[in-house]
Amino acid sequence: MNPVLRSSAVVFALGLSATACIADDTDSGGLTPPEVIRVGAMNGGASAATEESAVADSAESAMLVADESAIDGDMASDYMMPWTIVTDFVVGDLPALPANSTGYVYRSGSTVLEEVAVRLATAFGVDPTPQSRPAEYQAAWAFGPEDGSAPSLTIDAYSQHYWWYSPDWAEREGMDELYACSESIDSEGNVTVDCPEPEPPSGVPTAEEAEAAARELIAAAGFDAEGLTFDVSADDWYASVYASRTLLDGVDTTGENWSFGFGAEGALQWAGGSFVSPEQVGPYPLIDVDTALERLRSNYLGSGGSYGGDFVIAEVAEESGSIDEPAQDPDELDAAAEDMAAEDLADDEMWIEPSDPEEITVTLVDVVADLWWATDVDENTWLVPAYRFIGDDGGWYTVPAVTDEYLIETPVYIQDDEPAPLPAVSEPASGGGYSGDIGRMSESVAVVIDSQFEELDEMTVQFLEEVVDALYTEDEFSALAAEFGLTMRVVQRDGEFLMVTEDYSLSRVNVIVDAGVVIALDSIG
Numbered sequence: 001m002n003p004v005l006r007s008s009a010v011v012f013a014l015g016l017s018a019t020a021c022i023a024d025d026t027d028s029g030g031l032t033p034p035e036v037i038r039v040g041a042m043n044g045g046a047s048a049a050t051e052e053s054a055v056a057d058s059a060e061s062a063m064l065v066a067d068e069s070a071i072d073g074d075m076a077s078d079y080m081m082p083w084t085i086v087t088d089f090v091v092g093d094l095p096a097l098p099a100n101s102t103g104y105v106y107r108s109g110s111t112v113l114e115e116v117a118v119r120l121a122t123a124f125g126v127d128p129t130p131q132s133r134p135a136e137y138q139a140a141w142a143f144g145p146e147d148g149s150a151p152s153l154t155i156d157a158y159s160q161h162y163w164w165y166s167p168d169w170a171e172r173e174g175m176d177e178l179y180a181c182s183e184s185i186d187s188e189g190n191v192t193v194d195c196p197e198p199e200p201p202s203g204v205p206t207a208e209e210a211e212a213a214a215r216e217l218i219a220a221a222g223f224d225a226e227g228l229t230f231d232v233s234a235d236d237w238y239a240s241v242y243a244s245r246t247l248l249d250g251v252d253t254t255g256e257n258w259s260f261g262f263g264a265e266g267a268l269q270w271a272g273g274s275f276v277s278p279e280q281v282g283p284y285p286l287i288d289v290d291t292a293l294e295r296l297r298s299n300y301l302g303s304g305g306s307y308g309g310d311f312v313i314a315e316v317a318e319e320s321g322s323i324d325e326p327a328q329d330p331d332e333l334d335a336a337a338e339d340m341a342a343e344d345l346a347d348d349e350m351w352i353e354p355s356d357p358e359e360i361t362v363t364l365v366d367v368v369a370d371l372w373w374a375t376d377v378d379e380n381t382w383l384v385p386a387y388r389f390i391g392d393d394g395g396w397y398t399v400p401a402v403t404d405e406y407l408i409e410t411p412v413y414i415q416d417d418e419p420a421p422l423p424a425v426s427e428p429a430s431g432g433g434y435s436g437d438i439g440r441m442s443e444s445v446a447v448v449i450d451s452q453f454e455e456l457d458e459m460t461v462q463f464l465e466e467v468v469d470a471l472y473t474e475d476e477f478s479a480l481a482a483e484f485g486l487t488m489r490v491v492q493r494d495g496e497f498l499m500v501t502e503d504y505s506l507s508r509v510n511v512i513v514d515a516g517v518v519i520a521l522d523s524i525g
Helices: 056-066 073-079 114-123 169-178 207-220 289-301 330-344 438-455 458-467 474-483
Strands: 004-006 037-040 046-048 084-091 103-106 139-143 152-156 163-166 182-185 191-194 229-234 239-246 254-262 268-274 279-281 358-375 381-391 396-400 407-410 487-493 508-514 517-524
Touching: 037 358, 084 289, 114 139, 114 152, 114 207, 207 229, 207 239, 207 254, 207 268, 289 381, 289 396, 358 396, 438 458, 438 517, 458 474, 458 517, 474 487, 474 508, 474 517, 487 517
Parallel strands: 037 407, 084 358, 487 508
Antiparallel strands: 004 084, 046 358, 103 279, 103 381, 139 152, 152 163, 163 268, 182 191, 229 239, 239 254, 254 268, 358 381, 381 396, 508 517
């Protein structure tokens, strides 16, 4: 099976399974009726709104470091950490599943009224005259100069409309000059560097004063500070305030949020946040524990059965674009990699032998309500009802809790106005295959393997290995795919993109055809 490498809990892309419902008694109240959420399967799907998901990328990076032999001495002790492979999930003595069935959505294309934007700028002492910014800034509103010669405030154009305030940059330059080091040279040419001992600035507000100042700014901007949770820290040097309105009890997922930083004489040094509250949608029907367990296995362990990922594609010669050598045996590649690493470390004093991971089955011992972040194909930002399972290893494992018909993965095909020219294809070679640009096919298969690795089962991988070193006509390719239980769909023919349905199937191969020959794979799905 495809194992999960984790140092804490690593969250992988969305995978959905069979539909099953549990009873839900949430009053619909004034909620918007539940909507079908279509996430882009080829754009990474969704990610869990948990503390672990925020560090998933860094945790995965740490795994790469931990598995890297070229680490010596102190670096090894600082960065290498134990890791495990999760081989399965089982249900322990779990409490009843949470019944939170309300979702939230930030609509794309939403706007911030000018009067609201002007009021926010005025509250922070910024010139309230709207300014223009370059298109790449994606700014809905901008106030003040872009060069930092005076305070500025910007509100972005994305669905949550984050904003940020920056003071006059000259104030920062003054602080730099205050603590700047000086150099002196004596008659013998000796250089002495004199750096003044930093002293805490005067007038830094206390925690109580900083919170009061933050509340005053929020009120001046026309917003209600009641119901916000304030987290304040202050010392002799600095005071910071973070205020947020939590969407779900016990989950660190917020809607409206404000951040402030105060320095000498209580001056505001930075501020930012989002004053937009999401729209409530629901109630959604929820899955039962068996379906949730299947989703856990699919999301965290992959759906590739016993396939362990040893598939190797023959390298394509950069200049000729053809395959000169067949794929090497994985054991030979591993041995070659070890030899190269040994050569690289020939001058090092210490060799750190990587340790084998521990294989574990995680028993789920608790479950709490959570929310699952997802951006749909229309760029709306969703917070979907979810289950956060806690394992006996201390890890968090989160899956969306809404039933399959409300959360659908949709393949996304980017269609350029002018498709890039396709490589020329030669006449058929004897033996059925075509002798055209095999390099193009090999490279496209490599991209599919890299981008969809967690989704591919063993039979699909065997099929990809079969087609990597030859070109086929449409009929030949379709017949070969059928032998492996797959179907073929053409998504681009002779440089023109074709209309495709929004359904998603892991038993379908999407291909690019030129002059009747399959010259490249687009995706599986």
